[in-house]
Amino acid sequence: MTAQSKFVISVHDLMHKPGNMRELDLKIDLDAPLGAGLAAVPKGGELDIELRLESVHEGIYVSGDVLTTAEGECSRCLDPVKVPLEVDFAELFAYSLEVEDDFLVVDEKIDLEQVIVDAVVLSLPFTPICSENCQGLCAQCGVKLDENPGHEHEAPIDSRFSELKKLSETEGQD
Ligand SMILES: [Zn+2]
């Protein structure tokens, strides 16, 4: 339960008091990374969350911003990159279940984990780059083109694929 409890907030003071609202800041250190692609917010990364909780007739309306930093590698040259993220979210936590995928207020508490995790994961870049001008790597030998201006090959090298093929055939025999 430790992972989830960081995202659970009591809304006792706002229950059934439409028109009342409260703002709070939440800082959460991640116990597990968010995201699994080329960029992710790493384990130990911090989510800086500004929250606004509003009491409405149906429940508690939550909106806010998450500030955090994703880390990953440049999709062109594979250098490490850091990508600052700012993500908005808004969700109603209802007192009773009327629509199947509603979020619910449970025991006068709301659990923001899924709302925040989804918002952050959906905003992660699929193809992070270290700079707009990154030239990436030579498709033939893998050197960094930014550091090797004018780099070129006399004739295509065609060994990499056959090397890989040999390797997988050897592994297959084990
Ligand atoms: Zn790059």
Ligand SMILES: [Zn+2]
């Ligand atoms: Zn090359």
